Amino acid sequence: MNLPTNYVWTIVLHQSFMMALCWATGWLVLKRDWKVNYTRKINHFVLMLCPFLLAPIFPYQPNVLTFLSTVVVFTLATLVMVHPIRQRFTMVSTAFAAVDRPEDRPHTLLWIISQAIVSAVILIGLFLVFQRFEIEPLISIPLVVTGVGDGLAEPIGIRFGKHTYRVPSLAKDRNYVRSIEGSACVLAVALATVACVYPIVSLNQWLALMLFVPAMMTAAEAFSPHTWDAPFLYLTGGLTIVCVMVVF
Template sequence: MEKISTMLAKMRSLKSATMSAHESRDIYFKTLFADPYGFKNKTYDWGGENTFIYFALVVYSLGVATLLTLEAKGIIPTINPLIYLAFLFAVFIELLGKVVFSWCIHRFKIKINYVRKLALRPWRKLKIYVITLFFVVGGKDAVHIICMLFFLDQLKTIFTEWNVIRRKLPILAYAFVAWDRIEDRPYTLRYDMLEDILRFVVYLPFIIIFGKASIIIMIPNLINEFGDGLAEPVGLRFGRHKYRTRSLWYDGKFWNGDFQRSLEGSAMVYIISIAVLLLYHDLFTSTQLIVSLVFLPIIMTVAEAFSPHTNDGPMLALTGCSFLWVTLNYV
């Protein structure tokens, strides 16, 4: 017990240089308002972002061109124009939300972390899957549509969040404040796009095999967006027992940085995992549901705790989809 008490005491006193802006509200908003767009900091490596974006721009443009060519040759079905209209509407809502919540951050001094996870992230990350749920009848027919929407969504991210464009269009710079956590700068765009592609790579094989609406895909997605979505705000507001995590890339080095999570925040992943499983309880046998309720919340919580900063999504996807596939087929 004494060792546990000592460990918890160390967690309560843990400090982080990367997260230093969060030591007080005064420090946080003084730091933010002194350079809201991150353009004044001469130490930021924007050249690294530019190189990343040039490569991504080529890859995603080729992806769109390839799918359009396959459509033109009749190899894959033509995508319903209504799907593109729905996507454009979803993007408009996302951009409008970023502008509105950026105003809220400036006006009411709400931390970016709260707005990003509680208001913007679920819509931003789930919209391409939601669109296919509404517009595509056949589950496996959704594969090329999800691929197209994913490529377009990544291009949207480039053209609305790349520092080169934000410098020329002040409204986009202003909107990006609602997404651009202080501790992530200047890597925010790279972190976001890297997590997106890794999540996509994990989910796509499961979508191909099981279809767009399979609980093998939906349950991990919901746990990710709402469990992890609550973990950060709860951790920042109520987290007293903190532990360290690193990023895949920070300050020119792999597996670097000094980021923090908390036991209180990670507990949200556990709670939401139980809630989502109960929401889909009728799709399990009694034995499958009991096994899932016992093991999946623990597995997902551990996966979130040990995953790299900003890359917990792919870890939760891989862990959750794999566990549910095994459970539904062998339990």
């Protein structure tokens, strides 16, 4: 199985833009005292949004190979920022500053890469299940909610969060703070995203999706471990969608 030419163009342009953006936002952290919580989410948001923006220009049919290729490319691009390379190349250390939250140290890269790999495995599984039930377009729901909703949750929580709660992390004896305001952002994006699929599902399916998917994905974001939101959001959203479509 060969990679589609349009996919190759997509991944090249995507990664090139991400490298430039990561360096630029890292420079803002180091030289302009921007909060890394903001720059990290800017990169997260663009990382998730770029494929949707490039899709009309370079259309291709996603498959298991393209999913695997994407995670391999992402992992290799992230591994470039390991400590020995950062020490030797200023551009790499500047780019790393865009994602290196102080509260994540010394696990920053480990958590980023492990989350990406687990997320990819989950997405591949969901893609195959969605194919089985012929509901492939609906996989955009967990992708958009995770990319946009979760991407905006942290900066909104930092700026407007007044009602906070604690969540665990993968590190032993370390807890982190989230806010109800940030979680409400996930809920709002989920509601808007599910509302957009009305033309491609039945009325009963749409009502059930509106009832269950936003609530389940908001709960998943609220209780998932720190930095590991994406796998829980993908899995929860995907399985909820499959259950709704099968039942209704």
